[in-house]
Amino acid sequence: MVATSTGQFPHPPLCKQYFCVQQMVEIDKGLLRKMEISVAEAEKRTGKNAVNMQETYTVYLIETRPVDTITEGVTPAPxxxxxxxxxxxxxxxxxxxxxxxxxxxxxxxxxxxxxxxKLSADNMDPDFVERRRVGLENFLLRVACHPVLCNDKIFYMFLTEEKGWKEMVYDTGFQAKKVLIYLVTCSCRRFTELKHYSDELQTVLSQLLRVRARVADRLYGVYKVHGNYGRVFSEWSAIEKEMGDGLQSAGHHVDVYAASVDDILEEEEHYADQLKEYLFYTDALRAVCRKHELTQFELETAAQDLASKKQQKEELVTGTVRTFSLKGMTSKLFGQETAEQREAKLQALEQQIEEGEEAVKEKNKESDDFVKTAWEDIECFKEQKDRDLKEALISYAIMQISMCKKGIQVWTNAKECFNKM
Incomplete structure (x- = not known):
């Protein structure tokens, strides 16, 4: 497949199960109630990058259309x-x-x-670009049907505003927040188990994809060997009189079968892309775990700070220093503080303790809310994963059965040709 004269990549005939990506999301929810969303096409362009060097890149056309403007027989331009x-x-x-x-x-x-x-790994290859176009559309549909993400203003701007959305993204300061998520280690058993589950899912899907790639490679070899059959039958038919027509017909059937392998394996690659989607989902699961680790870290830090302030208050009231401190040594060397100084410090500590208790209470609520909302979303994700992977694997099995039936039919036709000789 090659790009058209306009630089656009035409759509190949995709497998029905993957092309209908709206079947993979709950289209009755979220933004999709109000708006149709699609990534309609891809186009190759050439321009200068940030360092003023020429580069070739691909852009994707996002089309949106309000649902309430669609009437029977009339569909407005998106x-x-x-x-x-x-x-x-x-x-x-x-x-x-x-x-x-x-x-x-x-x-x-x-x-x-x-x-x-045998498949091109070039990110400008038209077949790869087309599969990525489908994947990008699927991403937008999944976000648009999520009950929380669909209401994000910046996501809506991404779909509808040519300019301005990037500035709004950077104004949120999300990049500074991102750094903190990687600082701490997991402490909650449930999220630890989720992290292990994510790692195991990643391992299983990676192994499955590698096995599929090896099977595809062997299948390619089998089909190409059939091409050798076709060539031999055709050459043989040239030297035979009575058997010639039968050999020529059998060779034709086998040649058609051998030539079909490229389309079959390209279609099969779309099923692999569905597995890859969930392979990449494992990173999103670990991101949720990292954020939980951060909330736990902040909670523990606030609790430790509160405990420290309470200990300082107790030491100030009783005059007993439990742990070594520079202030304690200074007091012993240069004398005790005056009553007024001690009273001022005590009041300051009481204020700090009050603020610390509020901070711990707030962090506790934040942690509880996070666990509740995150786990609800994780349970929804698991249901979605089970449904999507089941559908993908069944479709893949059906495709393999269909391929085997075609092979049987080819040799059945060849047998009839041989019988007529």
Whole structure:
């Protein structure tokens, strides 16, 4: 497949189960009630990058259309704008940081990974770009149907405003918040188990994709060997009189079968992309775990600070220093503080303790709210995962059965040709 003269990549005939990405999301929820969203096409462009060097890149056309403007027999022209893959990345990073309790849908891979070796890994390859277009549309649909993410103003601007949305993203300061999420280690058993589950899911899906790539490679070899059958039958038919027509017909059937492998494996790659989506979802699960670790760290820090202030108050009231401190040594060397100084310090400590108790109470509530909302979203994710992967694996099995039936039919036809000789 090649790009058209306009630089646009035509849509190949995709497998029905993956092309209908709206079947993979709950289209009766969220923004999709009000708006149709699609990534209609991809286009290759050339321009200068940030360091003033020439580069070739791909942009994707996002089309939106208000649902309430669609009447029977009349469909208005959609609003449209172009976005680069890097802009989708910026949007997702913003969503990850802003909604840490949400398992944010992943983006399709930037460069092809875990593919059978005959498939191009070039990120400008038209077939790969088309699969990525479908994946980007699926990402937007998943975000648009999420009960929380669909209401985000910046996401809405991403869909509808050509300019201005990036400035709003950076004004949120999400980049500074992102750094903190990587600082601490997990302490809650349930989230520790979630992290282990994420790691195991990633391992299983990676192994499954590698096995599929090896099977695809062997399948490619089998089909190409059939091409050798076709060539031999055709050459043989040239030297035979009575058997010639039968051999020629059998060779034709086998040739058609051998030539179909490229389309079959390209279609199969779309099923692999569905597995890859959940492979990349594992990073989103771990991001939720990291945010929980951060809330626990902040809670523990606030509790430790409160305990320290209470100890200082007790030492000030009783005059007994339990632990070594520079202030304690100074008091012993230069004498005790005056009653007025001690009273002022006591009042300051009482104020700090009151503030600390409020901080601990607030952090406790924040932690409890996070656990509740995050776990609700994780349970929804697991239900969605089970449903989507079940559908993908069943469709993949049906495809394999169909391929085997075609092989049987080819040799059945060849047998009839041989019988007529």
């Amino acid at each position: 609003d449209s704008l172009w976005r680069r893959y890097s802009e989708f990345e910026l949007l997702r990073n913003y969503l990850l940081v802003t909604y840490p309790f949400v398992v944010v849908a992943p983006l399709p891979e930037k460069r092809a990974e875990i593919v059978w070796h």
